[in-house]
Amino acid sequence: MSLLRVRDLQVSFASDRGLVRAVQGISFDLEQGEILGVVGESGSGKSVASLAIMRMLPQPPARIVASELSLAGEDLLGMSEARARELRGAQMAMVFQDPMRSLNPVLTIGRQLVEVLQRHLGLNRRQALSRAVELLEMVGIPQASRRLSAYPHQFSGGMRQRVMIAIALSCRPKLLIADEATTALDVTIQAQIVELVKRLAHELDIAVIWISHDLGVVAGMCDRVNVIYAGRIVETAKVDDLFHRPSHGYTLGLLGSTPRVDETEQDRLTPIEGLPPDLIDPPTLCPFLPRCKVAVAECRQSMPPTRAFGPLHQASCFAELA
Amino acid sequence: MSTLRLAAGQFLRNRAAAAGLICLLLLCIVVTLAPVIAPYNPIQINLGAKLQPPSATHWFGTDYFGRDVFSRTLYGGQLSLSVGLAVVLFAFTLGVPIGLVSGFVGGRLDNLVMRLTDAFLTFPPLLLAVAIVGLLGPDMRNVVLALGLVQAPVLARMVRGSTLSAREEVYVRAARALGASPLRIMFSEILRNIMSPIVVQLTIVFSAAVVAEASLSFLGLGAPPPQPSWGRDLSDARNYLSDAPWMFLSPSAAIMLCVLSINFVGDGLRDALDPRSWRVRAKPVPPAAPVAVLSEDLA
Amino acid sequence: MIRVLAVRLAQIPLVLVVVSLTIFAVTRATPGDPVQIMLGMQSSPEAAAAMRREFNLDRPLPVQYVLWVDKLLHGNLGESIRLNQSVTSLLAQTLPVSLKLASAAMLFALCLALPLGVIAALWRNTWLDYLCTGYTVASFAIPNFALALILIYVFSMKLDWLPITGIGSSHSTGLWGAISPFIVPAIALGTLQTAVLTRLLRASMIDVLGQEYVRVARAKGLLPRTVILVHALKNALIPFVTMATIQFGYMIGIQVTIEYIFAIPGVGSAVLNAVINRDFPVIQGFTLVIAAFFLCANIVADLLYAVLDPRIRY
Numbered sequence: 024m025s026l027l028r029v030r031d032l033q034v035s036f037a038s039d040r041g042l043v044r045a046v047q048g049i050s051f052d053l054e055q056g057e058i059l060g061v062v063g064e065s066g067s068g069k070s071v072a073s074l075a076i077m078r079m080l081p082q083p084p085a086r087i088v089a090s091e092l093s094l095a096g097e098d099l100l101g102m103s104e105a106r107a108r109e110l111r112g113a114q115m116a117m118v119f120q121d122p123m124r125s126l127n128p129v130l131t132i133g134r135q136l137v138e139v140l141q142r143h144l145g146l147n148r149r150q151a152l153s154r155a156v157e158l159l160e161m162v163g164i165p166q167a168s169r170r171l172s173a174y175p176h177q178f179s180g181g182m183r184q185r186v187m188i189a190i191a192l193s194c195r196p197k198l199l200i201a202d203e204a205t206t207a208l209d210v211t212i213q214a215q216i217v218e219l220v221k222r223l224a225h226e227l228d229i230a231v232i233w234i235s236h237d238l239g240v241v242a243g244m245c246d247r248v249n250v251i252y253a254g255r256i257v258e259t260a261k262v263d264d265l266f267h268r269p270s271h272g273y274t275l276g277l278l279g280s281t282p283r284v285d286e287t288e289q290d291r292l293t294p295i296e297g298l299p300p301d302l303i304d305p306p307t308l309c310p311f312l313p314r315c316k317v318a319v320a321e322c323r324q325s326m327p328p329t330r331a332f333g334p335l336h337q338a339s340c341f342a343e344l345a
Numbered sequence: 346m347s348t349l350r351l352a353a354g355q356f357l358r359n360r361a362a363a364a365g366l367i368c369l370l371l372l373c374i375v376v377t378l379a380p381v382i383a384p385y386n387p388i389q390i391n392l393g394a395k396l397q398p399p400s401a402t403h404w405f406g407t408d409y410f411g412r413d414v415f416s417r418t419l420y421g422g423q424l425s426l427s428v429g430l431a432v433v434l435f436a437f438t439l440g441v442p443i444g445l446v447s448g449f450v451g452g453r454l455d456n457l458v459m460r461l462t463d464a465f466l467t468f469p470p471l472l473l474a475v476a477i478v479g480l481l482g483p484d485m486r487n488v489v490l491a492l493g494l495v496q497a498p499v500l501a502r503m504v505r506g507s508t509l510s511a512r513e514e515v516y517v518r519a520a521r522a523l524g525a526s527p528l529r530i531m532f533s534e535i536l537r538n539i540m541s542p543i544v545v546q547l548t549i550v551f552s553a554a555v556v557a558e559a560s561l562s563f564l565g566l567g568a569p570p571p572q573p574s575w576g577r578d579l580s581d582a583r584n585y586l587s588d589a590p591w592m593f594l595s596p597s598a599a600i601m602l603c604v605l606s607i608n609f610v611g612d613g614l615r616d617a618l619d620p621r622s623w624r625v626r627a628k629p630v631p632p633a634a635p636v637a638v639l640s641e642d643l644a
Numbered sequence: 645m646i647r648v649l650a651v652r653l654a655q656i657p658l659v660l661v662v663v664s665l666t667i668f669a670v671t672r673a674t675p676g677d678p679v680q681i682m683l684g685m686q687s688s689p690e691a692a693a694a695m696r697r698e699f700n701l702d703r704p705l706p707v708q709y710v711l712w713v714d715k716l717l718h719g720n721l722g723e724s725i726r727l728n729q730s731v732t733s734l735l736a737q738t739l740p741v742s743l744k745l746a747s748a749a750m751l752f753a754l755c756l757a758l759p760l761g762v763i764a765a766l767w768r769n770t771w772l773d774y775l776c777t778g779y780t781v782a783s784f785a786i787p788n789f790a791l792a793l794i795l796i797y798v799f800s801m802k803l804d805w806l807p808i809t810g811i812g813s814s815h816s817t818g819l820w821g822a823i824s825p826f827i828v829p830a831i832a833l834g835t836l837q838t839a840v841l842t843r844l845l846r847a848s849m850i851d852v853l854g855q856e857y858v859r860v861a862r863a864k865g866l867l868p869r870t871v872i873l874v875h876a877l878k879n880a881l882i883p884f885v886t887m888a889t890i891q892f893g894y895m896i897g898i899q900v901t902i903e904y905i906f907a908i909p910g911v912g913s914a915v916l917n918a919v920i921n922r923d924f925p926v927i928q929g930f931t932l933v934i935a936a937f938f939l940c941a942n943i944v945a946d947l948l949y950a951v952l953d954p955r956i957r958y
Contacts, residue, residue, distance in 0.1 A: 079863060111865030124856035128955055129878050139864050174954040464662035467935040469897020472915060476927060479919030556787045560901050563789050579790060587801040597790040604785040
């Protein structure tokens with residue numbers, strides 16, 4: 024039984040201009056201990072889907088519908104807000120993009136760690152403080168016990184993100200969602216954080232959803248990848264399959280526009296021209312059609328079905344790219 | 346569509362602002378036409394009719410001297426609104442150039458101006474006004490002078506701040522490159538671009554001036570009798586609070602109406618002139634439908 | 645933090661110099677001879693001249709200014725021309741009364757503004773918000789003396805719940821007797837501050853509630869009251885506290901109308917009387933002290949900011 028089961032998740036928002044269909048029927052499973060990458064550009068719906076899973080989208084203005092959305096067998100969509108609050112931070116945790124703003128500037132690091140432990144694990148202050156020290160050491164923060172009384176502005180960006188990871192993992196959640204967690208960091212720091220998360224995920228047997236638009240990072244850490252475009256999963260595959268046998272025009276475009284270490288100066292980056300479609304008035308054909316370089320005749324006639332291209336490898340594309 | 350028309354549209358769609366504007370215009374009209382509208386002479390004493398409650402003959406009743414409260418309120422409005430306007434003009438003429446020059450030129454001049462405005466701003470405004478009017482004598486010109494002097498530094502500070510940011514804008518560099526004189530840059534280019542916050546601030550100055558004038562009159566430092574004044578009428582009403590509540594209700598309501606409408610207009614202007622708070626007229630939202638449905642179904 | 649304090653303290657002398665010059669200039673540039681007012685029209689020329697000499701009014705203006713500043717630096721604010729006491733002693737009599745009134749008004753304002761501001765922010769754009777902010781709009785529109793009259797009419801005359809005199813007199817008995825005369829003036833004086841602070845807190849809370857760290861606090865599964873009170877309010881209170889401090893400093897000057905209505909023997913009344921009677925030393929001394937008080941309030945506000953916001957401290 025999968026840890027996280029998502030079937031036909033749809034999220035829409037009421038706005039001045041109409042209904043924005045941010046997520047249009049996403050389905051996937053996540054196993055315990057698996058690292059799933061989610062790749063897509065800004066506005067593709069990847070963050071919205073995660074927030075919906077975490078029950079952090081207030082409804083209204085959002086509307087969340089799914090035929091199934093469950094964590095460890097428990098229905099996430101139907102549960103009360105009080106129950107969702109118990110799960111958040113304890114069973115499912117999230118790390119966000121901007122470490123510079125994620126920590127409360129007027130509270131100490133120790134306080135922000137301890138409050139989660141006290142809230143979910145019922146530890147008393149002393150227990151919580153010593154556990155907090157362990158957590159900081161786990162994420163590689165030196166002089167952990169002294170750092171507890173420090174304030175966020177005294178930490179660098181990379182250190183702050185480590186603290187966020189410590190907070191997220193403090194109660195041994197089953198699921199960790201990292202939404203562009205390294206996008207705002209230097210490349211070298213990025214690598215450290217990625218290694219850290221990978222190691223901890225395997226040590227603590229945590230399932231991770233790693234959201235990124237950076238294919239390089241995804242290639243280095245994920246087991247499987249979902250490619251999202253315009254609110255739908257257009258391709259899903261094991262990471263090697265995705266990079267060696269991309270089966271969707273968008274994936275192909277993404278790979279073509281990613282700089283590679285083994286390229287020579289003569290090879291050029293091919294950007295994807297055009298803009299993503301309007302989510303208020305979603306297209307009835309393949310959403311990527313206007314920008315696709317490998318479109319075939321059928322693409323202009325109907326929406327492509329989801330086809331299998333190998334074990335755990337599916338894509339919604341008419342073209343035969345392999 | 347020009348920005349001004351877009352802003353005007355935003356303003357008028359803001360119900361409070363539109364109501365405030367209508368109210369204010371009505372007030373101005375009514376007050377200006379006081380000689381025509383007022384049923385009685387506001388300063389005519391008629392001791393035989395003193396302290397009468399509102400009735401058909403005296404809509405708002407009479408005061409201790411038998412004067413018609415409604416007429417007095419109308420004429421008092423003339424005083425308050427004209428003082429307000431005069432103070433606005435004074436503060437504008439004094440504060441804006443100082444702020445512009447100080448912000449544009451910078452350096453030692455700016456420092457000096459800052460220190461001077463600091464000094465003025467350390468006085469609670471009412472006290473300063475009391476001191477000035479009290480010492481110079483109760484005269485309309487002194488009242489306007491005092492209130493204007495109190496408001497001008499605030500305006501100057503604000504204009505200086507806006508000028509400092511505007512100074513770095515491209516259009517200033519362009520004007521300089523075209524050979525425009527500093528004077529022209531300041532008073533033509535920059536001023537034109539920072540008018541919005543100035544206008545909003547001027548509404549605040551106006552309402553503050555109306556209240557301050559009433560306060561001064563209340564304390565006996567405003568226009569001398571027999572000039573009708575909302576503040577002095579309130580002061581007179583003090584002694585007859587339980588006998589004749591209409592004496593204080595009428596001027597209070599008038600002040601409140603005046604200040605409220607000016608404030609609404611000011612708020613509306615602030616929102617209208619800031620594109621970030623512009624609201625687009627909302628389209629009706631279709632109900633959510635399951636996925637894999639053609640978009641035609643949603644219409 | 646010491647540096648913050650030092651910088652601000654260093655600015656005081658300069659501002660006070662300018663302030664003292666301004667006060668001096670304004671008071672002396674006025675018609676009206678205090679000696680004549682004091683002694684009346686029938687005074688003999690010798691008596692008038694003697695009085696002028698006593699108060700240095702016969703010396704040239706710049707000399708008068710220097711003499712005044714000299715006395716100031718020795719802690720001597722001068723002698724009242726009208727009343728038979730030193731300015732300092734008059735100040736000692738009136739300042740505590742004014743401070744009590746200002747404190748009462750500020751207490752009222754804080755007790756109302758805190759819950760109203762938070763509620764308005766949490767339920768923004770609902771009827772609850774409009775109720776809270778609507779009240780602030782009305783508060784801005786009504787001058788405090790008009791409000792005072794209305795309150796007097798309702799609470800003292802019609803309902804007879806609250807007294808309107810008795811501040812500064814010694815025949816009030818018990819706790820209620822000590823507090824009750826302050827209630828109506830405090831409400832009249834504090835209503836405007838309530839409005840300002842409510843609006844500020846509302847805006848500040850709305851801003852803070854939209855911050856990333858609040859979203860993170862929710863993601864941690866913390867209880868709503870923890871998120872609001874600990875994470876959000878602590879941040880939102882910083883500008884609130886500094887504004888309240890500055891407002892307190894300002895209040896001493898604003899309350900002159902209230903003191904006038906309720907016959908409260910405070911600083912405002914003293915200045916008003918001094919102005920009417922051309923009592924220059926009192927006007928000069930009091931305005932200087934009020935300005936200095938306001939400056940101090942500003943400095944305290946800066947210090948509080950440093951205390952509340954660790955980013956400034958370290």
